Amino acid sequence: MTRHPLDQAAATLGAAGMASVVFTLATSSNNNFVKVEGAGLLVFPVLGLCALVGGLTGQRILVRLAGAAYAAAAILQLAQFGRSTNWIDGIGSTFALLLALGLGLLVVGFAPKDDRTEPTSADRNSRTTSAR
Amino acid sequence: MLLAALRVGVAIMWIENVGWKRPPDFSSLRRFTTDAVEHPVFSPFSWIVEHVVLPNFTFFAWMTLLLEASIGAFLFVGLATRLWALIGIGQSLAITMSVLNAPNEWEWSYYLMILAHVGIFATAAGRSYGLDAVMRPIWRSSDSQLSRVLMRLS
Numbered sequence: 001m002t003r004h005p006l007d008q009a010a011a012t013l014g015a016a017g018m019a020s021v022v023f024t025l026a027t028s029s030n031n032n033f034v035k036v037e038g039a040g041l042l043v044f045p046v047l048g049l050c051a052l053v054g055g056l057t058g059q060r061i062l063v064r065l066a067g068a069a070y071a072a073a074a075i076l077q078l079a080q081f082g083r084s085t086n087w088i089d090g091i092g093s094t095f096a097l098l099l100a101l102g103l104g105l106l107v108v109g110f111a112p113k114d115d116r117t118e119p120t121s122a123d124r125n126s127r128t129t130s131a132r
Numbered sequence: 133m134l135l136a137a138l139r140v141g142v143a144i145m146w147i148e149n150v151g152w153k154r155p156p157d158f159s160s161l162r163r164f165t166t167d168a169v170e171h172p173v174f175s176p177f178s179w180i181v182e183h184v185v186l187p188n189f190t191f192f193a194w195m196t197l198l199l200e201a202s203i204g205a206f207l208f209v210g211l212a213t214r215l216w217a218l219i220g221i222g223q224s225l226a227i228t229m230s231v232l233n234a235p236n237e238w239e240w241s242y243y244l245m246i247l248a249h250v251g252i253f254a255t256a257a258g259r260s261y262g263l264d265a266v267m268r269p270i271w272r273s274s275d276s277q278l279s280r281v282l283m284r285l286s
Contacts (some may be wrong), residue, residue, distance in 0.1 A: 092150035104209035
């Protein structure tokens with residue numbers, strides 16, 4: 001079964017969100033890539049799973065919900081980091097990754113999904129050529 | 133696949149480096165910004181930092197945080213990649229002009245940062261496993277001005 005490229009993108013972003021918990025394994029104070037701790041250990045994988053299921057089943061409402069929730073978490077993190085109250089227990093890098101996942105899922109979640117949006121042969125060739 | 137790896141790797145570089153820009157005082161960022169004045173690289177840039185940026189440091193620090201988080205986010209998902217690669221070149225130049233002559237800096241760090249973004253721009257790396265690859269057919273089939281702009285920026 002061939003999935004729509006928008007669904008594939010949503011599933012990939014969801015998988016990336018779930019995989020983000022690996023960042024918690026890096027503990028160096030100045031080389032931790034992305035700080036994922038505390039509630040972030042719940043936020044990243046749960047919303048990622050929601051987006052993954054949405055992408056695999058074509059349920060765009062799940063993709064939109066996950067994107068909106070990641071974006072809301074990003075705004076919350078931006079407002080709280082550096083303060084004593086920090087619900088997600090993150091820093092600027094946590095904010096940036098939440099922003100990336102929220103932005104990406106909202107874009108693919110709200111993009112028009114019809115036959116015209118299938119990649120053209122030119123795009124397929126471009127992607128194949130780029131991949132080499 | 134290699135272009136996607138380059139794009140995501142550069143994105144994570146920006147994302148990680150948003151992490152040490154910590155409000156409310158942004159003390160580490162202030163120290164590096166002050167290097168532009170204490171160890172000048174390009175005198176007009178040093179003048180601007182001394183007379184415009186440092187007196188309004190908190191504002192510029194927040195703008196730096198938001199800009200670098202956005203560069204990281206957009207490059208990570210590969211959306212409007214060419215635009216954000218250009219912005220990345222601009223920010224890399226600003227960083228270069230701030231710290232290039234500071235003690236214990238390896239100047240090739242900054243040249244390589246710029247070159248990595250040039251590579252992302254030149255190859256339109258968002259079309260390789262990025263959202264640009266998924267969205268360009270949609271933008272192409274749309275008549276809107278925004279879609280035409282996004283086609284150029286991707």
